[in-house]
Amino acid sequence: MAFNDFNISIRIFFLLFFNIVLAQVETIDTSVSKNDTVTIIQPIVKTDVDAANDTVKKERLQGILDYDSYDQYHDYKNQHTYLVTDAIVKYLDMEIQADYIDINWNTGDIYAVGKEDSLGNIVEPSKFRQGNKEIEYNSFSFNINTKRGKAFNVRTEESMGSDQGVIIAGVVKQYNDSVSGMRKVAYTTDTYFIQRKDSIADYHMEAEIAKYMQGKDKKVVTGPIVMKIYEVTTPLALPFAFLPMGDNRSAGILLPSFGEREEVGFYLQGAGFYLPIGDYMDISLTGDVYTRGSLGLHAMSQYLKRYSFSGNFSFDWEKRVTGIKGLDDYNKSTNYRLAWSHRQDPKANPNLIFSANVNFMSSKFYREGISNYGISSGNYLQNNVNSSISINKNFPNSPFSASLTVSHSQNTNNNSDQQGNATFQLPQLTVNMSNIYPFAPKTGSKKGLWQSIGMNYNFNLQNTLYTTEDDLFSSRMFDNAKNGARHNFSFNTGTTIFKYFPLSFNAGYEEVWTLNTIRKQYDDLTNSVFEERVNGFDSYRTFNLGTGISTTLYGQANFGTADDDKMIKAIRHMISPRVSFNYRPDFSTDEWGYYDAFINGEGEEIRYSYFDGGIYGAPSQGLSQSLSIGINNNLEMKIRSKTDSTGIEKIKIFESFNISTGYNFAADSLKLSPISINGRTSLFKNKMGISFRATVDPYKNLVNDEFPNGKRIDELGKFRFTTMGVRLNYNLTEALFGEREMDYEKRGRIRYEDYYFDDDNYAQFLTPWSLAVDLTHTRTMSLTDEVRNTTSVGLRGSISPTPHWAFSGRTSLDVQKMDFAGTYFTFSRDLRSFVIDFSMNPFGQYKTWNFFIGIKANFLRDAVKYEEREFNSRTNTF
Missing domain, CATH: 2.60.450 (lipopolysaccharide transport protein A fold)
Known part of the structure; x- marks a missing residue:
């Protein structure tokens, strides 16, 4: 061609x-x-x-x-x-x-x-x-x-972007150097036909006449074109077709899909055009129209410069109309979403990296979007979305680095009282100095506490805006702005005593700058607290000291050797105890000047800090002389093994088993902290993972008429398990039953090349499958000894019963409520050049299903397809 x-x-x-x-x-x-x-x-x-x-x-x-x-x-x-x-x-x-x-x-x-x-x-x-x-x-x-010629029965392979196809022409006439005329033209992307595994394509697009134009932008322009499936003519026809050839991108029209949904009526979805912009960027603009008044506009763009950067951008705007105008069920809402992702190749400039990950939307986009994208992806379960744009700078041959970040977080929980609340960091500047050792010798190792002194520094500057979705991009979004700067210095050193006990010392210094503080007064007339905001520079400083010691102890009990018949050969226990002490002054006393007090209507003195509500909070209140104690455990066992070449297999009884607590000598009461227990292990050759956690309250609790909800009292002895939780996850695959080999002599051809046939001519094939089971149980106990249990079972699985069928699904069951959540199933059938996809969410208020059949080739996927979907959610259920 x-x-x-x-x-x-x-x-x-x-x-x-x-x-x-x-x-x-x-x-x-x-x-x-x-x-x-x-x-x-x-x-x-x-x-x-x-x-x-x-x-x-x-x-x-x-x-x-x-x-x-x-x-x-x-x-x-x-x-x-x-x-x-x-x-x-x-x-x-x-x-x-x-x-x-x-x-x-x-x-x-x-x-x-x-x-x-x-x-x-x-x-x-x-x-x-x-x-x-x-x-x-x-x-x-x-x-x-x-310079004219004629060729008969011409065949040539041509690419359309990432898709490979073949053109067959009965007669080709060469008119000049760049234009050829063709008759009896057929085009297909059938891989079996391209690879000559089959002499008949399962589908092809056929035209009586066409022109093939060469040059920089190769293309084929046809007259009336029709689709044939296994040589059978179908009603799918067009008066003409424009087929761009080669790897170069070409502008073109994007054909819509059509269907019907109960809430919004009949629709045309995805109509628009595609436009390449230069050598590195493209854009597609599409729109959706629904007979009941809903509209959707979408813009998507991708860009790529090899060895420099890549990214994608998308914007979605939807007007959703449901019900009948004039009736109670009529509802109209607007949703939008802006997404941008930018990735820089680290090799382009390793010392200056720009990155972006933006996901900004209306709070109801995932739940009330016209399409069911939020349901199929599971994003409707998300309660928060986040965005960030950052520039990171490293300074070679120095310990310093810096980053400038603009970020946002947004609440998308429609059942929350804070629906649509958003927080913006505009901007946040961070400067870090990694650990340096100013007193270490220029050559040789560090010795002693003095030479081991390390210091690092962190500077953080923030300007934070707290606003709601209604106040976005208005002057009101700046009313609750908070800003300030913080300096952090930390010092550490250490040594080893008695050869086996690492001893460390640390100190921290923090200085906070702010541009406003508060003053509080009690108003007797209104019986309320009046808060005044004072603008102007102010600052506070805090510090802390600490020390710690740790070691590792090993113990092993041997019960047999590799040559005897004993099942248990040895048990090994590793214990890592640690003890640390931290001191922090009470910065709420008058000599520091960070706190004040007022007398309320009941004559009580209420202390507050001038820096309450600031972006970095207020200086800590109360003296702390805290002792922290922790023990980490690891327990392993060696047993006899028939499969291991050494005859011994090592299994983990506990990968980790940790216990920790604390004691504050400066506290007036309840000095002992709750005891925290957590650990994890695995069974069945790491196929099942088990993790657990628990919190033990060492103090007794009091429940009476004065404290109907309970109160902890300063008396040891009850040791209640206030929280307990366990999580089991088990992953199963076909490898559980051993590796299966296809050692049959007969094998299928063309479409059945993945099948083997036994002596009785029954088809044999591998059936890959996987199943993951998650069991989570949590038990909590209140101060009134009321117990609450929460149990959920999650399932995720996939199976391919034949080489061309695929099933997958996920679900979660709340055992107490016997209610399913997050359920979604997908079915896929590979039809050689075509594919059938069906997905559904059968339970809950977000019931949905989607059916698609079309050509697998990307450039024809939207042109030759049938798609239908249903989305049964109701606006008044949100």
Whole structure:
């Protein structure tokens, strides 16, 4: 089909052979020649172009011509050259293969034909190659003077972006260097037909006439075109078609899908156009129209510059109309979503990296969107969305780095009282200094506490806006702005005592700057607290000190050797105890000047900080002299194994088992902190994971008329489990039953190549499957000893009962309520060039299903398809 390349190659072929003819005598040479090579240095060839004016055209060529055939005949009297049987001609990067080639030097006609059988049928087509391009044809004729030719039964592979297809044409006429006319044209993306596994394509697009235009933007323009499935004509037809060829992107129309949904009526969805922008970017603009008044507009763009950056951008705007105007069920709402993702290649500039991950939307977009995208993706369960745009800078040969970030977080929980609340960081600047050792020697290792002193620094500047969805982009969103800066210095050092006990010391210093503080007064007339905001620079400083010691103890009990029959060979226990002490002053006392007090209506003194509600909070209140104690445990066992080559297998009884608590010497009461217990392990060769956690309250609780909800009292002894939780997850695959091998001699062909057949001709095939089970149980106990249990079972699985079927699903069951949540199933059927997809959410208020059948090739997926969906949610259920 690439007749431009074909034309050039034939011209070269003709000119080079003509120069060979000039050097021969006028006799017929019937000798056999193999691998002849001719060097041509600037020959001049004269051919008649127009007999009327007797003009002469000059061609200058230089290169080496390699040709080969089984027989070669040169008829110099009649000016003919014949290459017979396995003819091949090579020049530069071009190559022509044919069974027979006839060159008429007098008229400039060239004729080539593939190998024929005894009945005259072509059994091996001729081929033309240039670079990676290959064209096949049964026969062709070409005139070098007029630059016109005709080829029969042409086949060539062409790409459309990432999709590979093949074009078949019964007749192709070359009009000039860039335009070819075609008749009986067919195009398909059937991989079995392209790979010649099947002689009939399962589908193709067929046109009676078409034009193939070459150049930078290759394309095929057809007349009326119809779709055929296994040679059967379907009603799917178009008056014309425009098919861009090659890897270059081309602008084009995006065809819509159609269907009906109960809430919004009939619809056309996804109509629009695609437009490439330069070499690195594209954009598609589409729209949706619904008969009951809903509208949708969508813009999507992708960009990529290799070795530099890549990203994508999308914007969705939807007006959702449900019900009948004038009735109680009528509702109209607007939803939007802006998404942007930018990724920089770290190699482009490792010391300056820009990144973006923006997901900004209306709070009801996932739940009330016109499409059911939020349901199928499971995003309707999300309560928060976040965005960030950041620039990170590293300073080579220094411990400093900096980042500038603009971020946002938004509540999307429609059942929340704070629906639509959003927080913006505009901006946040952070400067970090990694750990440095100012007193360490320039060479050699650090010794002693003094040389091991390390210091690091962090500076953080924030400007935070708290607003609602209604106040976005208005002046009101700045009313509750909070800003400030914080400096953090930390110091650490350490040594090892008695060889086995690492001892560490640490200190921290924090300084906070703010541009406003508060003052509180009690108003007796209104019986309320009046808060005044004082603008102006202010600051506070805090510090803390700490020390800690830890070690690791090992114990092992041996019960047998690798040679005896004992099941348990050894048990190994690793214990890592740690003790630390931290001191922090009470910054709420008067000498620090950070707190004040007022007397309320009941005569009580209420202390508050001038920095309450600030972006970094207020200085800590209360003296802390806290002792922290923790023990980490690891327990392993060696047992006899028949599968391991050493005869011994190591299993983990507890990967970790941790216990921790604390004691505050400065507290007035309840000095002992709750005891925290957590751990994890695995069973069945790591197929089942088990994790657990618990919190133990060491103090007794009091429940009476004065404290009906209970109160902890400063008396040890009850040790109640206030919270307990366990999570089990088990992953199953077909490997659980051992590896299955297909050792049958018979195997299917074409579509059934993945099937094997046993001696009784029953099909055998592998059935990949997976099943993940999650069991989570939580038990909480209140101060009144009221117990609340929460149990959920989650299932995720997939199976392919045949090589062309695929099923997957997920669900979660609340055992107490016996209610399913997050249920979603998908079914897929591979139909060779087509695919069928069906998905559904069968339970809950977000019931939905979607059916799709269409061509797998990306560029035809939206053009040739049928899609129908249903979304049964109701606006008043949100």
